[in-house]
Amino acid sequence: MTAVLPLTSSVTETDPSCCPPPAGAALGAEEAKQAALVFKALADPNRVRLLSLVKAGEAGERCVCDLTEPLSLGQPTVSHHLKILVDAGLLHREKRGTWAYYSVVPGALERVAGLVADL
Amino acid sequence: MTAVLPLTSSVTETDPSCCPPPAGAALGAEEAKQAALVFKALADPNRVRLLSLVKAGEAGERCVCDLTEPLSLGQPTVSHHLKILVDAGLLHREKRGTWAYYSVVPGALERVAGLVADL
Known part of the structure; x- marks a missing residue:
């Protein structure tokens, strides 16, 4: 009669001799670059206010004429800031x-919030 | 016998004659300034990766010696970036x-995520 030896759980555990930082869970260079680009678009008080004003606008949009x-x-300064927000994929522009007229790209802020939470 | 007159809901509704942009819901100048400071700390790919590496560290912390x-x-460059993240209230430093040793300030990333979602 032969008994089947169970595999001990230690066999599947992480090898403790493995010492480099567990960078697997951390963001890679390219992901970090993309995330930083979005944060850079938000790294200015005027752009934060513009985004907030557009979001709070009637029907979720705002004419550039109401943002100065x-x-x-x-x-010109407002248009410059708005272009940065459009280029970052946060605002949509419609002539x-x-x-x-500017509106927040649907889901864009939620994606950025998720990006921060999942860093 | 006296009947108590109910207050009609229209009395408490927002006055439709009010026409300026509904800026009440938008962020004020000071709030926008504070938010932009945090986003500025995140507006660099190396700082995004540092934050991510610290978060993924064993027991949620990481020695500066493992981040270079x-x-x-x-x-010196890594320490400079880490200082910016500490000053922004995102990382905690313990000698x-x-x-x-650096760790993510408890709740800090969730607060930033909430800030983005509530813009």
Whole structure:
């Protein structure tokens, strides 16, 4: 009669002799670069306020013509900041007649929040 | 016999004659400034990786001596980036013997994630 020897759990445990930092769970260089680009777009008080103003706008959008006064900034400066937010994938821009209208890209803020939580 | 008149819900509704942009829901200048400071700390790929490496460290902490190699950076540069993350309230630093040990401030990443989601 032969008995089947059970595999001891120690066999499947992590080898304690393995000493480099467990970098597997950490972000890689390319992921970190992409994340930093989005954070850079948010790393300015005027851009944070613009994003917040657009989000709070009626029907979730705001005309560029309504964004200069709350920030006390000229339109070229506001347009420059808005372009950075568009390029980062946070805002959507739509030209209608004379003015451009901005809205938050659906799910964009949730994705950034998830990115931070999962760092 | 007197009947108590119910308050109609329309009395408490928002006055539709109010027309300026509904900036009440948007972030104020001071809140935006504070938020931008945290995003600025995250606006660098090396700092994003450092934060991620510290979080993935054994027992949630990492010796500074284990952070230079994964980033291929010198220790003064790594220490500079770590200081920015500490100053932003994201990392906690503890000196033990020769080395400094870093851990993520409890709840800090969740607060930043909430900040983004609630913009």
